[in-house]
Amino acid sequence: MTPTATRPDGALDGGAVGAPVVRSEGLTKRFRNGQVAVDGIDLEVPRGAVYGFLGPNGSGKTTTIRMLLGLVQATAGRAWLLGEPMPDGGARVLPRVGALVEGPAFQPYLSGRANLERLDAVDASAPRRTSARRIGDALERVGLAAAARKPYRQYSLGMKQRLGLAAALLRPRELLVLDEPTNGLDPQGTREVRHLVRELAGEGATILVSSHLLSEIDQVCTHVGVMRQGRLLVQGPRDALGTADAAQVVVTTEPGSLAQARETFARLGLEETAVDGEVVAARLGAVALADVAPALVAAGVPVLGLEIRRPTLEDLFVELTGQGFDVSG
Amino acid sequence: MSRGEALETGPATVAPAAAATTPAAAAREDAEVRATRGAFGRLLRSELRLVLGRRRTQLLVLLLALVPVLVGTIVRATVDSAFSGQGPGFIERVSGNGLFLVVTALFLCLPLLLPLGVSIAAADAVAGEASAGTLRYLLVVPVGRGRLLAAKAIAALTLVVVAIALVTAAALVTGWVYFGYGDLDLLSGQSVSAAAGFARMLGVAGYVALSLTGLLAVGLFFSTLTEVPIGVIAATVVVSILSNVLDSLPQVEAIHPFLLSHHWFDFAEFLRAEVSWSLLGQGLLVQLAWVAVFGSLAWARFTTADITS
Amino acid sequence: MNRTLLRWTVPAAAAVAVVAAATIPTLASADSPELPDRTPEELAAAVVEAEPVPMSGSAVYTARLGLPEIPAQMTGGADPLNLLSGSSTIRMWTDAEGRSRVSLLGTTSEYSVVTDGPEAWTYASSSHQVVHLTLGPDAQEHLADAEAEHAAAEAAGTLPTPQDLAQQLLERAEEHADVTVGDAVVVAGRAAYQVVVTPTDDGTLVDRVVVAVDGETLVPLSVQVWSTEATNAPALELAYTDVSFSAPSDAALTFSTPSGAEVTEKVVELGDLDAAPEHTGDVPDGVTVSGEGFATVVERSGGDLEALLTGDPAAVADELDHPLGGGPGEELFGDMGGGTELDRAALYEQLTTPVDGGRLLSSTLLSVLVTDDGRILVGAVPGETLLEAAGLA
C-alpha cells in the first residue's frame, strides 16, 4: 500500500541530512476485533524536521506511534527509529527518544518529582549520578519546578501535560515523539508547547508531533503527514504541500485606490481578484511575490498593508479529501 | 513552554541552540553508557518504594496486622467467661501460651485475607500500572518487559512477605504482652521449649509466605491479561476459593495433591512432634510448579502483549 | 508473530514438565520390581504370625464407602470419625516392645493413641483432652502379658495401621478365601509382594483384599479392600507413603500430659474388651452369628433400646463398637465410640436411611441395620441380606 502522496517531485530533503530518523514500510495494524487502525503507511521523517502528524480523531496516529515505539506489534510492515529496526532495537534506540503517548500518565499518589525519579530509575542506561540534576532541569524547563513536590493527582490538566513533556526531556534526545501534546491545554499552554517544540527543534532534535487540531501545528512544522482512516494521504515538506499557487496576496489600500490596485493585479497576471471593503485580494499563481509591491507602488497605489495568505492545513485537507476534518471510523 | 527565565537557567544537558547537532551527539553518547551496573537493583528498589510506599497498601497491611491484636484482645477479654476456649484454629490455646497467637492469626487470615492481599499485590503490579497508563511510559523509557515483570513479581512477593511478617510480629508482641510465652504444646501432646516454639512459629510464617507464591503467579498472569485491576483481584480470589472447593470434593480426589491450596494448612507440620520436611517440601514443590507454569504464562503474555492502555 | 508463538511455547513446556514430573514417579513405581518367589501361603502365614518390628512411617488412609463426607466442622478436628470417608493421614511409631504411638493427622489437629505396655493414652489436640486407660485388676489377672499389652490400646479405640488391618484380614483368609500372589509392586519406595485375597463366598460385599507385603521384612505396607459395588478404586485403602525400619526416638514414644489438658481416667475391665469373648471362644449373651467368613452377619439384641429409639447416637456408637466378624467393618466402626462431642444424632440421621422396621446404613463394604425392636445387624454384606436375616424383607 503506497499512500496517495501528492507531494511534488517527491522532494523530502527540506534541509535534512542523512537517513530519515523515522521510517516505516507498509506499517499495518489490525486489532484483534478486526479493526484496521493503520493501513500500510510509509512514514519518512527526515533528520531535523518538525513533522506534523495530522489526522482527525481515530485516524490511526496514536496506533502508529505505539508501533513505532514498540508498544504495539505491527500486523505487517516494518519500522525504523534512528536507523534501528523497531521493536527489536528498542533497548538501544529508545534512550535517545523522548515520548509522550496519548496524553500524560503518572502514578497519582506520587509527586511529580517522584514520578520522574521512578522513570529514571527504570532506565538501565541512565547515569545515576546525574539523575537529580536531570530531573530538576526537566522540571525547570517545563515550568513545573515549583509544583514538583505536589502529588500528581492535584495537578491541573496543563500541569500533567507539562510533566509528560518533562519525562520526555529527562535525557538529551535525538527524537521526540509527541502525541497530541496540546490536548487539554488552554491557548497560553498551547503557545508554550509550540515554543518548546521550536526550541527543541532549534537545538537539533527531530520532532514528530501529532495533533487532530490542524491550526495548532500548522505554525511550527516543517513537514506534514496527513492521516485519514488509517492511511497516510500525503506527506512532505510543509511548503511543498498542496497547490503552491494557492497562496493569496492581499493588499490594503485607501478606498479611492481600489480600482487602481485591481488594475495593477490584472496587469501582473494575478487571477481571481476580489475586492472586499478596503482590501483587494488575488491568487498569486505563478507570479513572483517580489514583483507585487513595486508594481503597486509604481502604479501609485498607497499600500497600507500587504500580506500573503497561504492555504491552511485545513484547506489542504479539504482539498485532498473533499471532506471536512472530522472523526473517522 | 518555558518562559524566558526558565530558558536562561536552562539545563546543562541541553546545548545552546547555536550548536544544532550537539544534543543529538550528546544523546548518542549518553545512551552509550551501557546498562549501568546494579541497574536491576535500582529498578527493584524503585518498584519496592512504589509498592510499599503506597498509602492504600500500608493501610491494608496495617489492617491485616490488626487481626492478631484483635483476636488477642478478645481472647484476653473473654478468658474468664463462658466463651473462653471457643473458636477456630488454635484460639483455645492462645490464653495458655502467647505463641499460639501466631498460628491462630495466620490460620484466620489464610483462607481469605491473605489471598486477597496477594490478589491486590498482583493486580497492582501490571493491570494497575496499565489502567493508570504508566505502563506505556515505563516501557518506552525503555525497560525490557521481562525485567520489568521480574521486578514487579519480586516487589509483589515482598509485599506479601512484609504483610505476613507484620501479622507474625503483631501476634508475637500481642501474645507476649497478654499471655506471655511458655513451653509450646504440640498437636501430638508433646511439648518443646518456648525458644524452640518461637522458632517453629517463624517456620510457620515462612511456610505460609512461600505457600502463597503459586497464587501470586496466577494473579500476575491475570494481571497481564487486562487493564482492570479489580477484575484481577476478583479472578485471583475466585481461583483461591475454587481451589479450596475442589480440595473438599472427594470426587476429584486425584487432583487434590496438585491444587494450589491443598498444602496451605500444612504449616501445622511445625506443630507436630516430628516435622515432616518431605511433606513441607512437597507443598513447596507444588507451589514451584504453579509458579513455573503461571510465571512463564505471565512472561509469555506480557512480553508479547500489545500495550494499548 | 513467529516470536509470539515461540514465547508461548515456554509456558507450554513448563506445563509439560510439571505434568511429567507429577506422573513419572507413579509410572516408574508401576514397574514391577524383582523379588524372590514365595508362595501365597508362606506370605499369608508370615503376615499373620509376624513379630512386630521397630519402625515408623506415614500412611494415607482413604475410604470410598459411599458414605457422606463428614465435614471437619462437625468433628472439630482430627477424629477417628474422619475415617468413615475421605482421606486421612496416619503416622505411626513403634519400638515393637509394647510402646507405640499412632496419630491421625487433621488439618490443624492431631488425634494420638499412645501405648506403653498395659497403659494407653489418647489425646485429641482439638479438644485438648486426654483419656488415660489402665487395666482393671481382673483384666490384669485374666490376660496374658502379650494380650494385656494390646488390651488398653484396643479399649482406647485403635487407629488402623496397615499391619493391624492386614493381619485381621488375612487371619481368616485361609478358610474362606483364595489367596494368590500378584505382581510385585513398589510401596513407600520399597519392593513389596502383593497378596490377593478373594473371598470364596459371593454373598459378601468384599470383592478382594490386596495386601502389599514388604519384600525384606514381610511387614504389610498397604491394604486395599475392593468392593463388588465399585470397581474403579478400592473402597478402603491404607498404604504407607514412607516407612523407616529403625527404632523411633524415645520422645516419639513417651506420653506426657500437656499442660492444661483435661484428663479422664478410664479403667478397662475385662468385659470392655472384645478380646475376651474371642479368646474364650464364646459368643456373648444376646449375640448371634450367621454366615461365614467375609459374609458373616452379627446380630445383637438387648442393647440400650430406648436410647436407640430416641436416637441417642452414643448408644448406637456403643453398639457399633463391639460387633464381631472382624474385617474392615470392625476396624472402621470400632472407632466410632471415640471421645468427641459432636452431634451424633445428626450424624446418625445423616448416615442411615429409614427402611421398613428400622434404619439401614449401607456402604460399599459394610451394612448396618438397626431395627425398631432394638436389634443391630452388622455384616460385610448387602443391606438386603441384613433385612432378610432380621426377618424384615
Ligand SMILES: Nc1ncnc2c1ncn2[C@@H]1O[C@H](COP(=O)(O)OP(=O)(O)O)[C@@H](O)[C@H]1O
Ligand atoms: N486496542 C484497540 N482495539 C481495537 N481498536 C482500537 C484499539 N485502539 C484503537 N483502536 C481503533 O483504531 C483506530 C485508530 O485509533 P488511534 O490510533 O487512537 O487514532 P488517533 O490517535 O488518530 O485518534 C480507531 O478507530 C480506534 O477505535
Ligand SMILES: [Mg+2]
Ligand atoms: Mg490519539
